[in-house]
Amino acid sequence: MKKALITLFFLIQIGLIFYQLNNETKFFNWAMYHTRIHYTATVTINGVELNDQEFLKRYKISKTGVEGRALKHLTRKMTQREIIYGDSSKVFIELNYIENTHKKDTWKWEN
Amino acid sequence: MGKLKIQNIYKQSNDNFLFFGKLIVLSIYASAAVTKLGYTELPLLSFFENHLNDTVSFNIWQFLFLMSSIFVFLNRKPKLFLFINGVLIVLALLMNELIYSNNLFFAGCLLITFSISSKSFNFVPIQLSILYFGAFIDKFYYEHWRNGDFMTTFFENNPNQLVENLKPFIDAHSLIMTMTYSTLIIEFLLAIFILIPKTRMLGLILGLCFHFSTIFLMHSFFGIFIATIVISYYSIVKTSINFNEELSISKFINNISSLFKSYNTKKEIWYKFELDNATYKNYKAVILSMLLNPFTAIFLTLFFSLELYIYFTMAILFVLIIILILIINNKFRLQSKTI
Numbered sequence: 001m002k003k004a005l006i007t008l009f010f011l012i013q014i015g016l017i018f019y020q021l022n023n024e025t026k027f028f029n030w031a032m033y034h035t036r037i038h039y040t041a042t043v044t045i046n047g048v049e050l051n052d053q054e055f056l057k058r059y060k061i062s063k064t065g066v067e068g069r070a071l072k073h074l075t076r077k078m079t080q081r082e083i084i085y086g087d088s089s090k091v092f093i094e095l096n097y098i099e100n101t102h103k104k105d106t107w108k109w110e111n
Numbered sequence: 112m113g114k115l116k117i118q119n120i121y122k123q124s125n126d127n128f129l130f131f132g133k134l135i136v137l138s139i140y141a142s143a144a145v146t147k148l149g150y151t152e153l154p155l156l157s158f159f160e161n162h163l164n165d166t167v168s169f170n171i172w173q174f175l176f177l178m179s180s181i182f183v184f185l186n187r188k189p190k191l192f193l194f195i196n197g198v199l200i201v202l203a204l205l206m207n208e209l210i211y212s213n214n215l216f217f218a219g220c221l222l223i224t225f226s227i228s229s230k231s232f233n234f235v236p237i238q239l240s241i242l243y244f245g246a247f248i249d250k251f252y253y254e255h256w257r258n259g260d261f262m263t264t265f266f267e268n269n270p271n272q273l274v275e276n277l278k279p280f281i282d283a284h285s286l287i288m289t290m291t292y293s294t295l296i297i298e299f300l301l302a303i304f305i306l307i308p309k310t311r312m313l314g315l316i317l318g319l320c321f322h323f324s325t326i327f328l329m330h331s332f333f334g335i336f337i338a339t340i341v342i343s344y345y346s347i348v349k350t351s352i353n354f355n356e357e358l359s360i361s362k363f364i365n366n367i368s369s370l371f372k373s374y375n376t377k378k379e380i381w382y383k384f385e386l387d388n389a390t391y392k393n394y395k396a397v398i399l400s401m402l403l404n405p406f407t408a409i410f411l412t413l414f415f416s417l418e419l420y421i422y423f424t425m426a427i428l429f430v431l432i433i434i435l436i437l438i439i440n441n442k443f444r445l446q447s448k449t450i
Contacts (some may be wrong), residue, residue: 002227006227006234009223009227010234010237010241012242013220014244017241017244017245017248018248020253021249026249027155027211028204028215029249030241030242030244030246031213031243031246031249031250032246032249034249034255034260034261035188035255036258036261036265036268039360055186055222058257060152066268070294077208080153080208081153084154084160093280096377098263100255100260100261100263101260101263101264101267102260106204
């Protein structure tokens with residue numbers, strides 16, 4: 001039984017390596033994150049834009065900054081909060097970013 | 112005359128995993144990483160959503176981790192509580208993705224690995240091999256790593272003097288691609304070397320050189336990762352020293368005071384260090400007894416975890432590389448040298 005559990009412990013880790021290979025967030029798969037994203041986020045709640053302090057308080061991240069992991073981490077921090085804790089407010093998120101050496105891009109989300 | 116008796120560090124292996132587990136727990140507390148754990152702010156597992164108040168979950172988690180750590184340090188069913196501590200760390204990461212970090216995940220897995228390892232089987236090489244294999248395969252699979260995008264962006268944003276100095280001699284693209292592919296090759300070799308007993312020591316040297324160069328080039332402490340890596344490497348080196356038994360403050364103070372007393376006697380041999388049949392004397396004995404002392408390991412763990420001076424961190428890693436090279440070349444002839 002103990003042997004089986006120990007084997008399972010290591011097999012799960014190996015399984016996660018391959019399972020998360022195509023997943024941008026790469027949780028629990030020992031991958032060092034390979035992207036650096038310079039971003040600026042704009043969020044409006046019922047048409048009113050959040051300032052720097054309000055943004056930080058709501059999402060626990062800076063309105064402008066660098067994400068050293070992956071774009072998905074950045075977007076998840078905002079969308080998951082809205083999905084889990086969101087009320088009837090109309091939320092619109094716009095993220096302008098540059099990923100590694102690529103050109104500028106924009107990501108948008110609304111509930 | 113001061114005297115410290117320790118057995119051969121090559122032939123036998125002792126179950127020091129409890130001691131190394133204590134070092135990991137110490138590192139988690141010293142680095143203050145523990146203060147972020149236990150919240151259910153943005154859970155990765157939907158089970159934690161709205162089930163527990165954030166403050167309540169934090170207090171429960173902190174209490175459980177603290178109690179479990181106390182039992183580990185009091186040697187009360189320590190392996191069981193090391194395991195619980197490891198599981199609690201992984202659980203904390205599942206409870207809040209805002210604090211997710213591979214460093215903490217590694218610390219949690221290492222605690223579990225130490226708890227299941229014993230004199231008869233050391234699982235740490237398997238854990239390390241999985242870590243390096245995961246890092247290798249992900250980079251190998253990821254196009255933006257292979258084409259040098261990551262390295263290019265990194266050094267554009269964080270210029271390194273060595274890289275800048277090399278630019279007149281080697282074009283930037285070649286330099287970036289050399290670093291990109293050497294990382295891939297080294298991580299792959301580490302995954303293999305550490306797994307095979309015959310190449311394990313070589314793997315440790317390669318690993319220390321690799322981590323030394325990443326700290327140097329990226330100018331980053333990498334959180335508690337370096338502390339946990341050095342601890343895991345140390346746990347692979349076979350030793351018959353029982354660090355847990357040597358971990359006694361009164362014993363440590365007695366050793367120090369007897370050392371000073373005997374040093375002041377001005378005798379020809381004022382300190383001895385025994386290792387099976389080999390005996391070292393005076394300064395060499397002092398250096399060896401310091402190197403193989405659990406309190407040195409504690410000091411280094413605290414130093415790495417507190418992230419105080421990056422150049423000292425690099426200097427210590429460099430010294431560790433030299434020591435390993437000396438050991439592998441039998442310059443530390445711990446068995447045959449006698450007086």
